[in-house]
Amino acid sequence: MAEVTRKLSSQEWxxxxxxxxxxxxSAAKWCADRDLKVNQLRWQITKRQKLNKNNQSIHWVSLHTNSSATVSSSITVKIGNAEISVSDGFNKELFAEVVHSLLTLC
Known part of the structure; x- marks a missing residue:
């Protein structure tokens, strides 16, 4: 008997x-753990990226930290449309929080 799969809503995706x-x-491991097809996941991600490009609004994310970074030289990291300047001695935990937040938004 064939397995019946339910169509997931946009919010669920x-x-x-x-x-x-x-x-x-990895996409392959994550999908295998959830019995999803990798091409479904990638298609849904691409679909949302196209929708977001057409819906260019700014979303602010609050981050809280207790430490500060020193400034001597810096690099710029780009994730989607966002740019982050990172200096020597940067706070790795703060950077990870910012990257995680941007990945969910971009």
Whole structure:
């Protein structure tokens, strides 16, 4: 007997994609763990990226930290449309929080 699969809602895909991005797993491993096809995940991610490009609004994310970074030289990291300047002695935990937040938004 053939297995019946339910069509996931847009909100369910948004939550799954956020979970995938925060998991740190490869797409293949993450999908295998959830009995999803990698091409479905990639198609849904691409679909949302196209929608976001057409819907260019700014989303602010609050981050809280207790430490500060010293400034001597810096690099710029680009994730989607966002740019982050990182200086020597940067706070790795803060950077990880910022990257994670941007990955969920971009």
């Amino acid at each position: 948004d939550e799954l994609i956020e979970n995938y991005h925060s998991s740190g797993l």
